[in-house]
Amino acid sequence: xxxxxxxxxxxxxxxxxxxxxxxxxxxxxxxxxxxxxxxxxxxxxxxxxxxxxxxxxxxxxxx
Numbered sequence: 001x002x003x004x005x006x007x008x009x010x011x012x013x014x015x016x017x018x019x020x021x022x023x024x025x026x027x028x029x030x031x032x033x034x035x036x037x038x039x040x041x042x043x044x045x046x047x048x049x050x051x052x053x054x055x056x057x058x059x060x061x062x063x
Contacts, residue, residue, distance in 0.1 A: 004062045005060075005062040005063050006059075008055050008059030008062055009059040011055045012053075015048050015049070015055060016048075016049065019046070019047075019051075019052060020045075020049075022034075022044060022045035022048065025041065026041040026042060
């Protein structure tokens with residue numbers, strides 16, 4: 001494993017955690033700011049999860 005693949009995997013994990021935290025704040029904790037934002041929290045969380053997936057794929061390709 002070289003440095004480039006490690007960086008991609010770290011980016012993937014950070015994006016995954018960030019996306020899941022946004023979904024938890026919106027649907028589990030129901031914080032007022034997240035609920036008032038209507039769909040923007042969900043949309044950004046979905047984009048983060050998609051980015052996490054493609055960063056993971058990039059890490060696998062760079063192995």
